[in-house]
Amino acid sequence: MSTSLTQKLTATAASPASAGRGRGAGRRTDPGTIALGSRRARPAYVALAPYFLLFAIFSAIPIGFTMFLAFTDWRGIGDWNLVGLTNFGYLLEDPLFWKALSNTLILWVMTTIPCLTLATLVALGLNSAVRFSTVYRVAYLVPNITSLVAMGILFSSIFSSNFGIVNALLNSVGLESVRWLQSEWGIKVAISTLSAWSFVGYNAMIILAGLQSVEKQVYEAAQLDGAGPVRTFFSITVPMLRPIIMFITIMSTIGSLQSFTEAQVMTSSQGGGASSAGGVGNSGLTLVLYFYSVAFQENRYGYGATIAWGVMVVVILFTIINWVATRERSR
Amino acid sequence: MIRTPFSRRTALGFGAATSSLALLAACSTSTAGGGGDGGATGEGTTLWYWPEGFDDTIVEDIRTALPDANFEQIIQGGDFKQKLQTTLQAGSGLPNLTGIKGEDIAHFSEVADFFVDLNTLGAEDHKGDYVAWKWEQATTKDGRQLGIPIDIGPTALFYRFDIFEQHGLPSTPEDLAAAIRDWEALFELGKQLNKADPDTYIIRNLSAVFDIGWRQSGAAFIDEDGTFIGDDEHIRKAWDLSIAAQEAGINAALESNTPDVAAAVAAGKLPVDFGASWHLADLVVDAPDTSGKWHVCEHPGDATNLGGSFLGIPSGSENHEQSFEIILRLLNAQNQAIEYTHSGNFPANTGAFDSPELTGEVEFLGGQVAAEVFARAAEYVRPLYEDSRDGIVNGPYYAELSLVEASGKDPETAWKDAVSEAQRLAEQNGVTVS
Structure with a gap:
């Protein structure tokens, strides 16, 4: 299942002699693959075409153009000058880029850990087959399908300094108010709370699916061996869920590295430019928010594209780390 | 999994391919026609x-x-x-x-x-x-x-005249405008208000003061020859003015366009706000219950233009x-x-300016003829050379001011950081830095 359909098709199309015999020939090389004659494969390509057409227009071509733009000083309209590697030099020395990178990584940790912990608890709860479990499943998934922008506005009210619910709760138990959206850690807490909240339900559903695929007999065997619920959870459930947890971790890593909306909605930039984006001290400035501000607010499309390259390098690095980690585990 | 023969799937595939092409075509025609309504290329x-x-x-x-x-x-x-x-x-x-x-x-x-x-x-x-x-x-x-x-967008000062009256401060637009010809006088009034009610502030945030301050100088951050002038006297003066507001203890330090500002305005805790005439609409939305309790008058110094x-x-x-x-x-x-x-x-x-629409009384402003104030303000706005890169270069000043008000950063360090960051950005964007 690891190789994609296209790879299979190209692999078989490359050896028409064996493929010409039909299924049997193909099966001998790879039992999972059904070989298609080159003529017979054509309809499959046609079936795939819409996706690749859309992918080319909305992804591949823009990605290529972004790569090109990184070498220019384009301001979004009119002519551009090729500036070679100048933008990349700026990027390495840009304190805001590094700030945005560290913010993004901190937010990733602050979002993923509470989110996965909560999601596991929710999934365990849902799995214990209480009444109305469908209602709960829907309820937990609702935050995930609610518009992030709308939720961002709501959360900035919840976390507002003087009149927010969070501060009202703090005050009611005798604690001092916190200026959440005007302090370095406050902004991060607010943003990660929003992202974690909107993804708990989604992750819980996936974990729930994983939990339900664990064979009952395994649990029964554990019970016979005298394992308690805690022991069962750590020795049976967690190891059985490992692939699911890896999947969720990879998905949230990619999601977090691309995080934008939460920070954009919850922090306002007062000067208008990228320097003041992401709130006080740029504490909520994520990588994607940074390149959005540079390109679309400051009209520096060339440099914005360079930052996008930086984001891509980081995403690739993390993908490699994840990939290596998954491979180690599955061996 | 794909199985052979698959004529039905082929048909489906073709169908999907054709419909996606149609979809793309639909996208392109709708933009070309400016919304499919005749548009630029058509008759309208x-x-x-x-x-x-x-x-x-x-x-x-x-x-x-x-x-x-x-x-x-x-x-x-x-x-x-x-x-x-x-x-x-x-x-x-x-x-x-x-x-x-x-x-x-x-x-x-x-x-x-x-x-x-x-x-x-x-x-x-x-x-x-x-x-x-x-x-x-x-x-x-x-x-x-x-x-x-x-x-x-000539700027003026919106204020709650009932609150000013209550504390025995000048409350008619003429009196207040005359009393606050310079910023120090306004800040002094702010201190009195704050003393009477410790939760009351007259400055929304330092950026609001800085915004008006540098525009009053008649020059921005880059001059007509493309040289960086953000470390010159005129910007420094605007900076010092903002810092003075901070040190006077009259700064509410609320981020603009947030529920906090709206709540403070509605509660009368921010009874003064700078803005152009369009800012009235914000006040109406933020604090509908305060209708009729506001006036508008000239703010200290010359009016500037926002928007x-x-x-x-x-x-x-x-x-x-x-x-x-x-x-x-x-x-x-x-x-x-x-x-x-x-x-x-x-x-x-x-x-x-002289039309009945403009000379009409504004109910929200307590029946004041607001246009008189803005028309007069418009005469004092100085032309300002704006470079397309001003918005890039001035960002660090606003960022540092918010650090001063939010986390108590030392104003002098903040100024130095703002200037050096602005210079870095200026150089990066082809502005001459002397």
């Missing part, structure tokens, strides 16, 4: 504008006066500059007329070829009808006219003469007076 004359829109009666007026033009206003939501810019660059699907926001005019001046030089259509003859400094904002260095000004947009003609569109005729009619004194009552935007057409 289109105007692109942001969601506020021109009042329906004005649109109707154009339709009656110029029936052949088949005039249509198309509201473009979302990022207006981005949509306009992309369409200009693509060169197709252009509107006949377009709004250009004040903050984007310097950017578009750099690519003036994308717009018709309105002087070639006789704009020069109408210059006298509009506020001079606003007109010049859309004039390029080589004398081309990119747009005709719609509205201006105000233009109408221009993309050079790739057709029938420029007719488009220009529509612009002049949209922006004539009578229609601009109507627009003031519709959106609160203060007309750039000076002929509208």
Whole structure:
């Protein structure tokens, strides 16, 4: 299942002699693959075409153009000058880029850990087959399908300094108010709370699916061996869920590295430019928010594209780390 | 899994391919036609504008006066500059007329070829009808006219006269304006208010003071020769003014456009706010219950300009003469007076200043004739050279000011950090740093 359909098709199309015999020939090389004659494969390509057409227009071509733009000083309209590697030099020395990178990584940790912990608890709860479990499943998934922008506005009210619910709760138990959206850690807490909240339900559903695929007999065997619920959870459930947890971790890593909306909605930039984006001290400035501000607010499309390259390098690095980690585990 | 033979799937595949092509084609035609409504290439004359829109009666007026033009206003939501810019660059699907926001005019001046030089259509003859400094904002260095000004944003001071009265402070617009000719006097009043009620502040945030402060100096961060002047005396003075507000303890330090500001305004804890005439709309939304308790008067020093947009003609569109005729009619004194009552935007057409619409009393402002204050303020606004890169270079000052008010950063360190970061950005963007 690891190789994609296209790879299979190209692999078989490359050896028409064996493929010409039909299924049997193909099966001998790879039992999972059904070989298609080159003529017979054509309809499959046609079936795939819409996706690749859309992918080319909305992804591949823009990605290529972004790569090109990184070498220019384009301001979004009119002519551009090729500036070679100048933008990349700026990027390495840009304190805001590094700030945005560290913010993004901190937010990733602050979002993923509470989110996965909560999601596991929710999934365990849902799995214990209480009444109305469908209602709960829907309820937990609702935050995930609610518009992030709308939720961002709501959360900035919840976390507002003087009149927010969070501060009202703090005050009611005798604690001092916190200026959440005007302090370095406050902004991060607010943003990660929003992202974690909107993804708990989604992750819980996936974990729930994983939990339900664990064979009952395994649990029964554990019970016979005298394992308690805690022991069962750590020795049976967690190891059985490992692939699911890896999947969720990879998905949230990619999601977090691309995080934008939460920070954009919850922090306002007062000067208008990228320097003041992401709130006080740029504490909520994520990588994607940074390149959005540079390109679309400051009209520096060339440099914005360079930052996008930086984001891509980081995403690739993390993908490699994840990939290596998954491979180690599955061996 | 794909199985052979799969004729049905083939058919489905073809179907999907065709429908996706149709979808793409649909996308492209709809943009070309400006929303599938005839648009630039068809018979109608289109105007692109942001969601506020021109009042329906004005649109109707154009339709009656110029029936052949088949005039249509198309509201473009979302990022207006981005949509306009992309369409200009693509060169197709252009509107006949377009709004250009004040903050984007310097950017578009750099690519003036994308717009018709309105002087070639006789704009020069109408210059006298509009506020001079606003007109010049859309004039390029080589004398081309990119747009005709719609509205201006001369700044003034909105204040809760009932609260001022209650604390025995000058409360009529004349008295207060006379009492606060310099900033120190205003800050002193702020201290008195704060002493009477410790939760009351008169400054929203330091950026609000800095905004007006540097504009009052008559120069921005980059001069006409493309040299960085953000470390000069005039910026330093604006900075010191903001810091003085901080040290006087009269700064609420609330981020603009947040529920916090709205709540503070509604609760009377921020009884003073700077802004252009359009800021009245914000106050009405934030604090509807305080209607009738506000007045507006001149703020300390000269008025400055915040905002105000233009109408221009993309050079790739057709029938420029007719488009220009529509612009002049949209922006004539009578229609601009109507627009003031519709959106609160203060007309750039000076002929509208004496109209009944402008000389009417504003209920929210306790029956005050607000236009008098703004019209007078408009006379004091100094022309300001704006470079398209100003917004990039001035960012660090605002960022550092918010650190000063939010986390108590030392103002002197903050100034040094702001200047060095601004210089780095200036160099990066081709501004000469001496």
